[in-house]
Amino acid sequence: MIERFYLKDYLSFKESELELNSGLVVFTGPSGSGKSILMNSILSSLGGASCEAALCESSVTWNINADDIGIENEEINVFKHIKKGNSRYFVNNQSLSKKSIGIVAADYLRHLSLKDFSDFENENLLSILDDRVGVKNKKVLKLKESYQKSFLEYQDVKRELQVIEEEEKKIVELKEFAAFEIKKIDDINPTTGEDEELSVIKKELSKKEKVLESLESAMEIFNHEHLVSSALDTLDAESAFFDDAMNELRAVFDSATERFSALEDLDIEEILNRIEEISGLKRRYGSIEEALEYKEQKKLELEKYENIEIARNDLEERYTKLSKEIETLANELSDLRLKALPDFESSLNSYLSHLYLRDADVTLQKREYKLHGQDELSIKLNSTELAKISTGEFNRLRLAILALKSELMSQNGGVLMLDEIDANLSGEESMSVAKVLRQLSKHFQIFVISHQPQLTSMGDQHFLVYKDGNISKTKELNFQERVDEIARIISGENISNEAKKFARELLEANNDN
Template sequence: MIERFYLKDYLSFQEAELNLKHGLVVFSGPSGSGKSILIESILSSVGLSSCDANICESSVTWDIDEEETGLENDEINVFKHIKKEKSRYFINNQSISKKSINSLTAKYLKHLSLRDFSDFENEGLLSILDNKIGEQALKLKTTYQQTFQAYSKVKKELEILEDEEKKIVELKEFAKFEIDRINTVNPKEGEDDELLEIKKELSKKEKALEMIGGANEIFNLEHLVSSALDTLDVDSAFFDDAMNELRSVLENAEEKFSALDEIDVEEILNRIEELGELKRRYGSIEEAIEYKEQKLQELEKYENIEVEKGELQKQYEQLSKEVTTLADNLTSLRSKTLKNFEKELNNYLKQLYLRDASVKLSQTKLSSLGQDILEIRLNDTDLAKISTGEFNRLRLAVLALKSESLQNVGGVLMLDEIDANLSGEESMSVAKVLKKLTNNFQIFVISHQPQLTSMGDQHFLVYKDGNISKTKELSFDEKINEIARIISGDTISDEAKKFARELLEANR
């Protein structure tokens, strides 16, 4: 529910603060006093409308889906809309997009002045019907949904397999082609690096041997250096070691380059080109080898597809029988309860002074809901063609049916002038249904009829002081005066006050 609402600077309102209770909350007042503005700003505070108020803010008891929104719940969550240069929305002072706040609010608040067909969607109507049946339907529904999930999974796998089977020849040929392409080259991991190193050595072989030949001239002068060191009485061991090490390095280099004489340079270059082509196609030699293994596995799978398909077909046929039987059983239970559902719905419609509705259960393809479609028509008229007043009262009847099985309390219904153009009896009938709905909902309603107004658990007068709109929660005696004004106009008669008191006393 909404526990508190605050509004600042919006059209004729400078400031308004409402401390709200659970139950039926009625707003009344003269035409043009700002009642609709107030409702619009409450909707705007929770992202279901937009207005130019400086601030509109609602403190609510609704739980926030912390994982979905990334926001944390407080003991009381504060939803806020601020309009300066642009609209901004906040929950607990943390910024949130209008789409996100709207999605969250829609789980808890319904605005019945909008022609919203969500309460007549198949899933919701079947849920009400199943709750009427009771535990037997709910257990059967759970078993059905589990079986349907398994059935859908196997069906999808089989469809994929059959689709693959249609392309099997092409897929097998492609897999073989790719395997042969890689096998023809027969690459080894790291081979490309080794060949590139050989190519590098070949490219510098001639120049390196020429330089080594020149460097070997130093050994022709080695004895002169040794003699000079002996003459100087210097130990020549360091020089001998250095020359021996140099001799070893040059000899090893000559041997390495001599070994390259046996290598076919053209063969090396061709091999590097083959491996380069694989790398260009697959990314690396390692990836080419991995891709070949993948294609070998696919080829094996294609070879075994008939076996796999046969097993899936057996599972599918078994699950198809099971899910169809469960759907038939669910349809049977729903069909037996349908007349009672229709009767209870029409009882509410009778209270609301509406003609009877017809309820039809028809079959369609299997879904997670079963095989049933539940449709409601008012006097055989499509819901899209009935009047707005009839549509909203029919929604009330459906919500009343639904509320009989609801366990949670905290949802909010907002109605602008649902009793507009209704007779006194019709207005009272709407009020009685709304009163029933307050077991599960906090309900905000604008009313111009004494009957509905008198049923309010909380009554706010919206009035103008000069050009400024203001609100005031009414006491019992103040309610009498306001209802009397609704009955007789600005000149309040004693008879109107008497009737107003009788209404309030009767509904206390």
């Protein structure tokens, strides 16, 4: 529920703070006092409307599920709209877009002044019908679970079959392409690190002649090695360091000579061609490692293509089995729903009668299999499509659907906001609407603007919206003040004793209920 609402600087309002209760919350007041402005500002704080208020803020007890947008749920969550140049929206002081705020609030807030068809979506209507089935037949819940489990598996198998069927259409081409790609890499048959080895060989080949020539000249040093040793002996100097150095130098020269001489056996043309092949492979696949990975992938694909007929046969067997399963389960579900449909229609029409609406025609037709079965539940008002009925009729029909749903609700359904739903109704009609709202208020916090004494008297909480000069203000009314306000609604500004008496009787009668 919305526990508190605060408004600052919006049109005729300077400041207003409401401490709100659960149940049916009624707003009354003279025309032009600011009731619709107040309602609009409450919606704006929750991303459901736009306004130019400096601040509108709602504190709610909703257990919001806002992980997707990174909001941490608090015991009391504060939704806020601030207008300072640009509009800014916050939840628990974290800035969000208006759209995100609206998405978070949409799970808990419904504005029934808009022609919103979500309450008439097939999934919602079937859920209400199934809840009524479940009262008499407990197996419906298990039946639905079994059906949905089989249906989801059926959908997966169907998708896999569709993929295979598409692949089979081009299977020959795919197999040829995979085999071609494998052969192309196998023909080159690269090994990991071969490109680096070839690069080293190419570099050494390019300087082979120069290196061997240099080595041959440098080896002259060994022809004079004995002269150095003799001189060191004459000087009585230690010659071990010189012997070690010469031995090390001889080893380096011998190794280099052996390495570069071995290149004589290599075919330079073959090396260059091999380098070009490896380079082409790398240009296409990125690296030798990636080329080899790609080859293995194509091998797996080729194996899959060769085994696709076996896989298709297995899937077709599963598909046939699951088709029979969901057909059986869906038919059982449909039978239970059909048996409960007359009671559903009768209860709905009972509410519609209280709301002074024509009877509704409720039908259940079999369509394609979906997650909630094969049934499509549709409602017409006296054979008229919902899209063609008036907004007033549409919203009262929504109330009847919500009332039907609320009969078996075990939790709070959120907030309903209604703008003058009893406008242009007779006193008797208004009382019928009020009774339906009273039932709904057991499961919803309902905000309603009313100009009728019957609905106003049903309120669990009553706020007067009035003007002090040009400034709009709000006030929560006590019992006697409610008597006076309802009397004003009945008789106008000149309140009669008869109006006060009738107002008191209305309030006392409804408080007793």
